[in-house]
Amino acid sequence: MKIIFYPILYLLFSLCVNFSYAQDYNVFTEDMVEVKLISSVTKVKKENFYIGLDFNLKPGWKIYWRQPGDSGLPPNLDYKNSTNLKSLEFKWPIPIKEYEAANLLTNIYKGNVTIPIEIAVEEYNKPLNLQSILNFQVCKDICIPFTTNLFLKLDSGESNYTKYFYKIEKALSKVPLNYKKLGIKNISIAKDSTKSLLLSLESALDFPEGIIEIFLENKDEYIKINKITIHENLNRKISTKLLLEKDIKDINNLDVIFVKGNLAISSKNIRIESTKSNNIYIFLFFAFIGGLILNFMPCVLPVLLLKINRILTVDNNKTSNIRYSFLLTALGIIFSFIFLAFITIFIKHITGQVGWGIQFQQPIFLLFLILILVIFSLSLFDKIQINLPSKLNNNINKYLGNQNNGVAFFEGALATLLATPCSAPFLGTAVSFALSSNLYITLLIFLFLGIGMSLPYLLFILFPSLVKFLPKPGKWMIYLRYILGTGLILTAIWLSYICVSIIDLAIFIYFISAIILFILIINRLYLKKYYLIFIISLLIGNIFISYDNSYLKYKYNKIHEKEWIKFSNKKLLNLIKQEKTVFVDITADWCITCKANKILVLNNSEFKQLILDNEIILMRGDWTQPNKEISDFLHRSNRYGIPFNGIYNTNLINGYLYSEILTLEEIRQSLPKLHSSNAK
Structure with missing residues (x-):
């Protein structure tokens, strides 16, 4: 009997030992804290796995993060006496920032907190015996240091998850991850002063809701942030100003942890760039020059003719009238640019994306502009006269002085609207800087664009005697008015x-019919027999179209250009991986500068031969209508408008970008930058 009993007893004892050895640990307990090592797995694993340093703190007590701040010490684990341990790495969850007495800022944990630890063993088929000495302090009104021995033993064999698995996983979800893994496209830091930084983040996905927290380190040195000021808090872009405790003039790189809601990201060794504020004067100059050049761009030519007409119709004998008229036109331009800036900021706040000229993608804007142009042109042909109610007209005249001056303001506004599809030299650089900056810089850049564009008017305000150098009024002005009207009609046709x-097409016909009715009604022509018959016929025609407009279904087709492939970001990346060179052109029907580039360069036989000789693939994107893929591509390239032209290959993954006004010489000079054997 004993022969059978002892072997059974030995087996039972062995099973008990193995079971306890599968996961064995001890617990350190005091009145205000309980701490132990816990494991997510029951046995040692071949791949890395996680254990946790688990603290259970009584209310009011706290421990410190790895960078405690102005006071305190973080937990420290000495594990040199462990066996079968290859490496051990703490994964610190995001702490809470808390001010203590004397305005001391600390980074702490409260309540029940688990600090995950990544474990790698030397041999997975042997047990792990983690023997450690833990030094830590818990604080409330006073700090109490503790030193204790903690151990964790894991046997080898087939492993399962323990009851602590989800607890450790939850703690890991609060550990910052590399920003590239979480859809953050870019993190940049610029030095605003020796004690302040500008931090900007751009994301491919919407940021979650929540409070923003930021932690900075320079290697192992903690950089205390006294104040975080939010400049922009958009869906996909956040800009902040960080006021620091100490001088950082000798620091060139920083590690950043950024937290918002359930998003926690980290980025190592970010280079501190030169502050934008040092360059703001350059961009203001670019904005001013770009605005001035807009006066001479093709898209503003019809309004330039209106400007000439305005100058010639001013009473040259009254200096005050000259100045007042030009002042109103200049204010019309400047206020329109400021209005565009606010619209831009609003769209950025709602969608996180915006671009120069994108209002031309909206039918409502186009229809409104067509209406304005038609009214202006018909008034120049003396075919329409808008008679406002006498009371309203008196109120307007009270503020504007006379009808002509009132029109002068709206001429300035119209010039601004027609200028937006143009990209003059310097303009693209200034607008890109404005749209990638905070609210105040955006307003400032747009203000200088308006001042630059209104400069000719400002000169006449300062020197009204310049009017004397203009031609004397005469019969030729009648023909000039016809030229003005024709120019505006052609612009309206282009917008149509x-x-x-x-x-x-049916919707557009409804709109044209509405314009005709509007013109006839405000001129009271509906009282005449022939016009009344025309109005009735027009209404019947629209009713018929509403009933059956199938024959008006118009399929808008572009002329197929076989040498150009349709833009696709995925296709572009694939071609680059295949070591191909790709020339990208982003265009739109409403972009006048794009049309000029096509005529002067892209459709030029010399350009086509250059492309053929260097085996370059042509890719074109159409931004006439809203296109998210193209918008995202432009923003990643730090461009917020078109035309966009760039060349890409394996050596230029981010592309070599050309200026808005394209030239063959610029393209030819860029080819050696490709550093490829097929560049000639």
Whole structure:
């Protein structure tokens, strides 16, 4: 009997020992804290696995993060007496920032907190015996240091998850991850002063809701942030100003941890760039020059003719009238640019994305602009006269002085609207800087754009005697008015062409009919027999179209250009991986500068031969209508408008970008930068 009993007893004893050895640990307990080592797995694993340093603190007590701040010490684990341990790495969850007495800022944990620890063993088929000495302090009104021995033993064999697995996983979810893994496209730091930084983040996904917290380190040195000021808090972009405790003039790189809601990201060794404020004067100059050049761009030519007409119709004998008229036109331009800036900021706040000229993608804007142009042109042909109610007209005249001065303001506004599809030299650089900056810089850049564009008017305000150098009024002015009207009608036709490419032709016919009715009604022509018959016929025609407009279904087709492939970001990346060189052109029907680039360069036989000789693939994107893929591509390239032209290959993954006004010489000079054997 004993022969059978002892072997059974031995087996039972062995099973008990193995079971306890599968996961064995001890617990350190005091009145205010309980701490132990816990494991997510029951047995040693071949791949790395996680254990946790688990603290259970009584209310009011706290421990410190790895960078405690102005006071305190973090937990420290000495594990040199362990066996079968290859490496051990703490994964610190995001702490809470708390001010203590004397305005001391500390980074702490409260309540029940688990600090995950990543474990790698030397041999996975042997047990792990983690023997450690833990030094830590818990604080409330006073700090109490503790030293204790903690151990954790894990046997080898087939492993399962323990009851602590989800607790450790939850703690790991609060550990910052590399920003590239969480959809953050870019993190930049610029030095605003020796004690302040500008931090900016751009994301491919919407940021979650929540409070923003930021932690800075320079290697192992903690950089205390006294104040975080939010400049922009958009869906996909956040800009902040960080006021620091100490001088950082000798620091060139920083490690950053950024937290918002359930998002926690980290980035190592970010280079501190030169502050934008040092360069703001350059961009203001670019904005001013870009605005001035807009006066001479093709898209503003019809309004330039209106400007000439305005100058010639001013009473040259009254200096005050000259100055007042030009002042109103200049204010019309400047206020329109400020209005565009606020619209831009609003769209950025709602969508996180915006671009120069994108209002031309919206049919409502196009239809409104067509209406304004038609009214202006018909008034120049003396075919329409808008008679406002006498009371309203008196109120307007009270503020504007006379009808002509009132029109002068709206001429300035119209010039601004028609200028937006243009990209003059310097303009793209200034606008890109404005749209990637905070609210105040955006407003400032747009203000200088307006001042630059209104400079000719400002000169006449300062020197009204310049009017004397203009031609004397005469019969030729009648023909000039016809030229003005024709120019505006042609502009309206161009906008109609764009509008039809975006909306249904039947809808556009409704709109044109509405304009005709509006003109006839305000001029009271509906009282005349022939016009009344025309109005009735127009209404019947629209009713018929509403009943059946199938024959008006207009499919807008572009001329197929076989040498160009359709833009696709995925296709572009694939071609680059195949070591191909790709020339990218982003264009739109409403972009006048794009049309000029096509005529002067891209459709040029010399350009085509250059592309053929260097085996370059041509890729074109159409931004006439809203296109998220193209918008994202432009923003990643730090461009917020078109035309966009760039060349890409394995050596230029981010592309070599050309200026808005494209030239063959610029393209030719860029080819050696490709550093490829097929560049000639």
